[in-house]
Amino acid sequence: MDVYFYSGPDNVNFPVGGRSANVKLSFLNQLETKSTIIEESENVQLKQGDNVVCSLCMNLERFHDLVQDGFFVNDTCIIVAEVCVNDLGLLDHNHPRLFVDFMGLCKIQKEYVQLLEKSCAKHPSLVKSHLKRKRSQRFKECSFSALGKLLHFLETKKLRDMMSYDVRQELQDLWDGVEMRFDYDLSWLEPHVKSALTYFEKATKVKKLKGDVADLQEKSKSLKAKAIAMNADLEITKKELAMAEEGFVERDLDDKIGCGLIP
Template identity: 70%
Template sequence: MATARRSRCGVQSIMKEQEVKVLTSVKFSWTINNFSKLSRDQLYSDTFFTGPYPWRIGIYPKRSFRKLGTFVDVHLYPGPPDDVNFPVGGRYANVKLSLVNQLETKSTEVEERENVELNQGDKDNAACSLFIDLTKIHGFLVNDTCIIVAEVSVNDLGVLDHNHPRFFLDFKGLCKIEKEYAEVLEESCSKHPSLIESHRKRKRSQRFTECSFTALGKLLLFLETKKVKDMMSYDACKELQDLWEEVEIRFDDLSWLEPHVQSALTCLEKAAKVEKLKVDVADLEEKSKTLKAEAIAIDADLEKTKKELAMAEEDFDLDDELGYGIP
């Protein structure tokens, strides 16, 4: 699978040193289906971002407290526990966590906190929490579904360091994109302007557009950085397949990209074929050695038998007269 390598020096239009304000607030909704059938003690939402800051919601569906009873325990965490890129110090957030009452909106349970300091040491602690008595959850659980909403605003994000791994750039006036995806997106959109035009015509939300171009950026970066040998595993092929399926539903025309994706996805199949042929070759070589040994043994038996035949023929003349004993 041939992969074109390109020089980066020409892609500069969106990478110039300039002040770029990142998105400072977000509203994230998490719908949990089949709530009564949840088997895990704790469940987490997908990670969402306010600028470079990761967040996620955690819930204990049935948490027991001695003498108090059983509660639905909901928390908003500033950053996944394993996020090594979580920015440190000097930033504050206003947060709001809501467990939606689907029958009476006015009865929605809400917890708000202001000026929550975001520090590396605090990222495992909840920025905001809700506790609902499980016996009083009727309006919050409709058709075995509950809805949790988190709203986060980070104060005075200002300008981020361009070298920061989560530095965000304004991409074509459509959305904010992480720096690592900006270059491959810039080049692809320059060659295929329909990528931009289709999203502008659709008039999708900024969040949808951001997710679309982020997914495309991840896919393009995957294809650019991986080698054929990297695709010799099921996990790599599965990752690429998942990225492709997500991108396919977000963009209208990806005919220019599909052959490259499909070619990469066939690597595992081709590798499996190569491995099978290697096994076949090894088996045939072993069989050939066995047959050659048998042939050598047969040749030896043949030579021995020929010699015995020659000796027997010397003592046995077909032209001798039989006679009857009287001279």
């Protein structure tokens, strides 16, 4: 069974032909996210053509077993594929950047290292997970680079920047990339990302509701003033009624006007 990765017009320089890649496939459990299955394969040979083809890491027998375990919902199975092409080199000559060693794990762009070191110091599981799973050098580079880019974004962007749809989309893409590569607890990071993504939506809603509250308070004051005036009118009208009722005897309208005049 093969998985096809399309290389369209925007990827005409995709380096296939004689190259290999490390592939990570995440089979998402749609009923229980913690049960997601991750399969990794290193040095998968890529082939030249309209599509980049690599062998699926899971055999068909096991793949079919997933049907009963929450991996298929509405006849749909979700597979997230990550491909890291080997031998690309770490330097882009058009945009030269300096890469340095990161904690003996991999080479990382220098501007991300300090942010990553601080995060790993506060959250040791970031490193322990990679050591425990014995992940490949390339996967480590991809994973920590993705996290470094996200942390750098959060450190360098201002809240006003999030007014732009493109900036919000960039943050969402960075977050999606980190979520795919780090299959353990990111609860320490998620609130910061979600807060930035939803701030202006919530701020707009809060502003509208504040305006509604102010309008209703003004209307309430106006109604209270009218109620006070009406109560005053009510008291005057009650007094006038009491005076009018003095010596007044209510009669049936069918009574003769002279009723009681003649015994």
